[in-house]
Amino acid sequence: MIRLPDAGGRLRPYEPTGRALDLAPGPPPASRAVLAAAHVVADPLGNTTPYGPAALDWDATLAFRRHLWAHGLGVAEAMDTAQRGAGLDWPAAAELIRRSAAEAKASGGRIVCGAGTDQLTPPYGPLAAVTAAYEEQLDLVEAAGAQAVLLASRALAAVAAGPDDYRDVYGTLLRQSARPVILHWLGPAFDPALEGYWGSTDPDAAADTLLDVIAARPDKVDGVKVSLLDADRERALRRRLPAGVRCYTGDDFHYPDLVEGGAGGHSDALLGVFDPLAPLAAHAARALDRGDRDRFRALLDPTVPLARHLFAPPTHCYKTGIVLLAWLSGHQAHFTMAGGGHAARSLPHLARAYRLADGLGLFPDPRLAEARMRQLLAVHGVEP
Numbered sequence: 001m002i003r004l005p006d007a008g009g010r011l012r013p014y015e016p017t018g019r020a021l022d023l024a025p026g027p028p029p030a031s032r033a034v035l036a037a038a039h040v041v042a043d044p045l046g047n048t049t050p051y052g053p054a055a056l057d058w059d060a061t062l063a064f065r066r067h068l069w070a071h072g073l074g075v076a077e078a079m080d081t082a083q084r085g086a087g088l089d090w091p092a093a094a095e096l097i098r099r100s101a102a103e104a105k106a107s108g109g110r111i112v113c114g115a116g117t118d119q120l121t122p123p124y125g126p127l128a129a130v131t132a133a134y135e136e137q138l139d140l141v142e143a144a145g146a147q148a149v150l151l152a153s154r155a156l157a158a159v160a161a162g163p164d165d166y167r168d169v170y171g172t173l174l175r176q177s178a179r180p181v182i183l184h185w186l187g188p189a190f191d192p193a194l195e196g197y198w199g200s201t202d203p204d205a206a207a208d209t210l211l212d213v214i215a216a217r218p219d220k221v222d223g224v225k226v227s228l229l230d231a232d233r234e235r236a237l238r239r240r241l242p243a244g245v246r247c248y249t250g251d252d253f254h255y256p257d258l259v260e261g262g263a264g265g266h267s268d269a270l271l272g273v274f275d276p277l278a279p280l281a282a283h284a285a286r287a288l289d290r291g292d293r294d295r296f297r298a299l300l301d302p303t304v305p306l307a308r309h310l311f312a313p314p315t316h317c318y319k320t321g322i323v324l325l326a327w328l329s330g331h332q333a334h335f336t337m338a339g340g341g342h343a344a345r346s347l348p349h350l351a352r353a354y355r356l357a358d359g360l361g362l363f364p365d366p367r368l369a370e371a372r373m374r375q376l377l378a379v380h381g382v383e384p
Contacts, residue, residue, distance in 0.1 A: 029285035054338035069109030087339020116151035163199030
C-alpha cells in the first residue's frame with residue numbers, strides 16, 4: 001500500500017495492482033500508419049534549467065526510440081513531444097534528427113522528423129526569413145535520410161498577413177522537398193502562439209487554406225497531422241483530403257474512434273500519447289490488421305482516461321506526465337527534463353498519472369514503478 005495525494009492534496013491509500021501487461025514486440029501494423037511522437041531524455045548532470053541550451057542523455061534517448069521500433073511503431077522525431085521550443089533548441093534538435101535518423105537506418109524503423117523555424121527568435125523577421133528558416137531545417141532533415149514534418153511555426157503565425165502568405169511559404173517548401181512531407185496543424189490548445197494558423201481564427205476558413213496548399217501539390221504531401229482535439233472537425237477535414245493524402249490524427253482525446261474509423265474512412269496515427277502506450281497501441285493496430293475491431297477497442301478504450309489526464313489543460317505541459325511514465329517504466333534512470341519541464345505539473349497530477357497507468361498494467365516492473373513513486377513522494381516531503 002502507498003499513500004498518494006488526491007486532487008485536493010489529501011493523502012489517500014492506494015494498493016498497486018502488481019499487474020504488468022505482457023505484450024511482446026512485433027512488426028509494424030499493416031492497416032494503419034502508427035507513429036509515436038517521442039520524448040527526449042535529459043542529462044541529469046547537465047543543464048536542466050529553463051536557461052541555456054539543454055543537455056541530453058543520448059544513450060537513453062536513442063534506446064527509447066529502439067523500444068518504439070521494436071514494438072512496430074514509427075518514430076516522430078523532434079516534434080513538440082521532444083520539447084521543441086520548450087527546452088530543446090534548434091542546435092540540439094538538429095543533432096537529435098541526425099542521430100535518430102542514423103539509428104532508424106540501422107534498426108530498419110520508420111522515422112519522420114520535424115522541420116520548423118525555431119532558430120528564429122522574436123521579433124521575427126520578414127516572411128522571406130521564415131521561409132529561409134524552414135528551408136534550412138527541411139534540407140537538414142532530408143539530408144539525414146528522414147521524411148519531413150513541416151511543423152506549425154510560431155514565426156509564420158506572427159508575421160503572416162493572411163492566407164496568401166501561408167500558401168506562398170508552403171508552396172515554396174513543397175516545390176523544394178525531395179519527397180512527400182507531412183503537414184502539421186497544431187491547435188492553440190497545444191501552443192497559444194499558433195492561434196489563427198493558416199491565416200484565420202475561423203477553423204473552417206483555416207481548413208480551406210490548408211486544403212488549397214495540398215491541392216496545389218498533392219504529389220508532395222504524404223499527409224496532414226491534425227492536432228485540434230476536435231474529432232468532428234478532423235473527420236470533416238479528412239473527408240476533403242485528396243485521394244492518397246493521409247490524415248494523421250494528433251488527437252490525444254479521441255484516438256480510438258478516429259483510428260478505428262468507419263464507412264467515412266479512418267485516420268492514421270501520429271500521437272504523443274503513444275510514447276507511453278507503445279506496446280498497447282501496436283497490438284491494437286495489429287488487431288485491426290486481422291479485422292478484430294473488438295480487440296482494438298478493448299485495448300485502447302481503457303487508455304483514454306490516462307490520455308485525457310496527461311493532456312489536461314494546460315495541454316502543452318503533457319510532456320511532464322509522459323516523462324514521468326518513462327521513468328516509472330524503467331526507460332530512464334531519473335525524472336528530470338530539459339528546460340525544467342519536470343516542474344510543470346503538480347504532485348497530485350503526477351500521482352493520478354501513476355494510478356491510472358498502474359491500473360492499465362502499463363509498467364513492465366510494477367515494483368520498480370512503486371519504488372520510484374515512493375522516491376518522488378519523499379523528495380516532496382511526503383511520507384508514502
